Amino acid sequence: MGGEKFGFFIWVSSISCLICLCHGYVPVNNYLINCGSPTNITVTGRVFISDKLASTLLTSPSEILAASNRSSDSDIYKTARIFTGISKYTFSVARGRHWVRLHFSPFQFKNFEMGSAKFSVSSQTHVLLSDFTVKSRVMKEYSLNVATSHLELMFTPSGDSFAFVNALEVVSIPDTLISGDPSFAGSPGRFQGLSWQALETVHRVNMGGPRVTPNNDTLSRIWEPDSEFLVEKNLVKSVSKIASVDYVPGYATEDTAPRTVYGTCTEMNSADNPSSNFNVTWDFDVVPDFQYFLRFHFCDIVSKALNQLYFNLYVDAMMVVENLDLSSYLSNTLAGAYTMDYVTGSAKQNNRIRVSIGPSTVHTDYPTAILNGLEIMKMNNSKGQLSMGTFLPGASNSTTKKKNIGMIVGATVGPLFALVVLGGFFLLFKKRGRGQDGQSKTWIPLSTSGATSDSNGTTITSVTSNSSYRIPFAAVKEATNSFDENRAIGVGGFGKVYKGELHDGTQVAVKRGNPKSQQGLAEFRTEIEMLSQFRHRHLVSLIGYCDENNEMILIYEYMENxxxxxxxxxxxxPSLSWKQRLEICIGSARGLHYLHTGDSKPVIHRDVKSANILLDENLMAKVADFGLSKTGPEIDQTHVSTAVKGSFGYLDPEYFRRQQLTEKSDVYSFGVVMFEVLCARPVIDPTLTREMVNLAEWAMKWQKKGQLEHIIDPSLHGKIRPDSLRKFGETGEKCLADFGVDRPSMGDVLWNLEYALQLQEAVIDGDDQEDDNSTNIIGELPLRFNDFNNRGDTSVNVGVARERQFQEEESSVDDLSGVSMSKVFSQLVKSEGR
Structure with a gap:
């Protein structure tokens, strides 16, 4: 009987696909589930199947079917399935992007008040909802790229609560709908890896047009009118010319957005006044601490001829596109449907996204601007979450506790509010004319600005007043043959790097700042400050800088490797040997350990990655690029609160979540580098399967299974001693702990790497007769150090000798300062964006 029911389910799903066929796109998978209902129903032309008939989809230790007597516009909200334990639906799917839509509408059923339910919903790879409570009807829509042959949706009650769902959808969508590398909104560079992002629809808006329902959209989407988001409704007018929409091949299609969206728009109401000069603005609520994907839909239905419409597009007051001429993008087609995709440059620090359009300075005879549609989608964070709450099974009601604490704190600090306001006015006057970081955005030469402070508040007068550091611009031009492009050896976030030669024959690398770069004065000052105050064989040292003619140039010695x-x-x-890789990791760890402990206050690098570790002619490692470095917390503090900066794939997830920076953020990044060294592959590779895209996650999976040897660089097979690999893997695992307090210090990491090298060399030195293919030769050594916590163990003399040697090297003034100032270099190539 169960087989007959499931066969019926497949038959009805096929009918549903045929219904979609009349709209254009035919989804490969089209699961529409009416949860808790004994019968199928049709809603907006789509058939929702009873999950009783499709019972093979559901795995639930305890569920309850609930029904309401209330009237409902959509019958899917009359029933629900309630879960009192962890339960899941499993769908057989083709790999690729799918809509996942969850329908909730709480009602009272027996002893279950669904409005008080608290639960989480997750897939195999992403957390969709956590500690979720719903008080009124809502549909949550997600776009997931499924990399396996099945999709699981798991419902997990929080604590002693329960979970419920009224209906759900799992429907294929074209993989091309979300693809490419969109630009950052208002910032240089592009976001890579969008195709593997999980997205949650936050807003989908039809500018100037009516609400679009699923039966009028080939992908069954809902588009809301824009009126509730407009800041000044009297500044706009609505235009509708649906018949004029032209879907140009190679650009937007009806699957991108329906004609109802492209055929209507909100236009700047300039009232034919050529002097009109204002922006049209929409305000959207979002959740902070996430990045957002923005898709703008354009179709010039207001112009009567080509090249008439020019306007500007802004996001959060930042210029995104200047002098936008839609017809030029579409091969001189009028009324062609077109999209532009952007990603917010970093996690939102507030709960608003503000979008504006306004007149351009080009062709001002008739100033106007339009927008046809907009989609705003939340992007998953580095932990795969689209919701930040507690989501582990059996988690306690932390939200209530936080609310109570918030009330207590609010009552306590209330009397201080007046003082805070006064302080705010004071800071406002102090920051006038300055940028977000409190730095002037004008490239003022340091030599004319007197005593200045870097982003950490450290005065750098000693640097700017020391003429031995400053190199004339004429000498820099001569060294680089006037910045000959044939001498360009790299490009990074700060600017291009050129190979040059000073008049005394010294080979140099010259990093020339690009005034259009998002990095600028703050990074320039920070680099000079950091490199001038530290002397260490494993940190690069500054030769000089140039700040003439509005130039910002940093000069280092060229490093051969x-x-x-x-x-x-x-x-x-050529591939590096395992010994060489260990020695490079040890050198890098020494440099970072010195940063963290070598001054009165620790210095946190904030951008540790393999592209910022440089190698000299002897493959000795030096840590480079201190443009993002930050002075660490005071002795009585645990962290520094600061905006998140770093490189995708290496970024500490705890720092990303909390914006609280500690030395342990560098430790996490270094752990990623360790596995990069071991596996010899990029830290993020979107071309791989979902489980392999993120190196840190993939390596941790194999490390926890005790099978790390399966993923190492093939050139190292048979050349790593088992104990050395085990110690290296354990150290990397500790570095990648979720919470900073669980990670070792850089000193502990260094100590363990030294020991891993000893484990590799000890057997080789006394066992020359063995073949190099020795991964199966030895087992556990008789004595092993405890992980990270037992550095005083004196039972292994070789380890103690290494530790003593390390301490002597770090404490020796001659050792730290005996390297020539010219033995230096900073980053040559920076392929990752920040």
Whole structure:
């Protein structure tokens, strides 16, 4: 009987696909589930199947079917399935992007008040909802890229609560709908890896037009009118010319957005006044601490001829597109449907996204601007979450506790509010004319600005007043042959890097700042400050800088072997041996350990990655690029609160979540580098299967299974001693702990790497007769150090000798300062954006 029911389910799903066929797109998978209902129903032309008939989809230790007597516009909200334990639906799907839509409408059923339910919903790879409570009808829509042959949707009650759902949808969508590398909104560079992002629809808006329902959209989407989001409704007018929409091949299609969206728009109401000069603005609520994907839909239905409409597009007051001429994008087609995709440059720090359009300075005879549609989608964070609450099974009601604490704190600090307001006015006057970081955005030469402070508040007068550091611009031009492009050896976030030669024959690398770069004065000052105050054999040292003619140039000695990254993959250079890789990791760890402990206050690098570890002619490692470095917390503090900066794939997830920076953020990044060294592959590779895209996650999976040898660089097979690999893997695992307090210090990491090297060398030195293919030769050594916590163990003399040697090197003034100031170099190639 169960087989007959499921066969009926497949038959009805096929009918549903045929219904979609009349709209154009035919989804490969089209699961529409009416949860808790004994019968099928049709809603907006789509058939929702009873999950009783499709019972094979559901795995639930305890569920309850609930029904309401209330009237409802959509029958899917009359019933629900209630879960008192962890339960899941499993769908057999084709790999690719799918809509996942969850329908909730709470009602009272026996002892279950669904409005008080608290629960989480997750897939195999992403947390969709956590500690979720719903008080009124809502539909949550997600776009997931499924990399396996099945999709699981798990419902997990929080604590002693329960979960419920009224209906759900799992429907294929074209993989091309969400693809490419969109630009950052208002910032240089592009976001990579969008195709693997999980997205949650936050807003989908039809500007100037009516509400679009699923039966009028080929992908069954809902588009809301824009009136509730407009800041000034009297500044706009609505235009509707649906018949004029032209879907140009190779650009937007009806699956991108329906004609109802492209054929209507909200237009700036300039009233034919050529002097009109204002912006039209929409305000959207979002959840902070996430990045957002923005898709703008354009179709010039207001112009009577080509090249008439020019306007500007802004996001959060930042210019995104200037002098936008839609017809030029569409091969001189009028009324062609077109999209522009952007990603917010970093996690939102507030709960608003503000979008504006306004007149351009080009062709001002008739100033106007339009927008046809907009989609705003939340992007998953580095942990795969689309919701930040507690989501583990059996989690306590932390939200209530936080609310109570918030009330207590609010009552306590209330009397201080007046003082805070006064302080705010004071800071406002102090920051007038300055940028977000409190730095002037004008590139003022340091030599004319007197005593200045970097982003950490450290005065750098000693640097700017020391003429031995400043190099004339004429000398820099001569060294680079006037910045000959044939001498360009790399490009990064700050600017291009050129190979040059000073008049005394010294080979140099010259990093020339690009005034259009998002990095600028703050990074320039920070780099000078950091490199001038530290002297260490494993940190780069500054030769000089140039700040003439509004230039910002940093000069380092050329390093023959470039970056660690270039020796691991992508460049065709000879493979490094395991001993060489360990020594490079040890050198890098020494440099970072010195940063964290070598001054009165620790210095946090904030951008540790393989592209920022440089190698000299002897493959000795030096940590480079201090433009994002930050002075660490005071002795009585635990962290520094600061905006998140770093490189995708290396970023500490705790720092990303809480914006609280500690030395342990560098430790996390270094752990990623360790596995990059071991596996010789990029830290993010969207071309791989979902489980392999993120190196840190993939390596941790194999490390926890105790099978790390299965994913190492093939050139290292048979050449790593088992104990050395085990110690290295354990150290990397500790570095990648979710919480900073669980991670080792850089000193502990260094100690364990030294020991891993000893484990690799000890057997080789006394066992020359063995073949190099020795991964199966030895087992556990008789004595092993405890992980990270037992550095005083004196039972292994070789380890103690290494520890003593390390301490002597770090404490020796001669050792720290005996390297020539010219033995330096900073980053050659920076392929990752910040």
């Amino acid at each position: 470039g970056t660690l990254k270039s020796h691991l993959y992508g460049s065709g250079l």
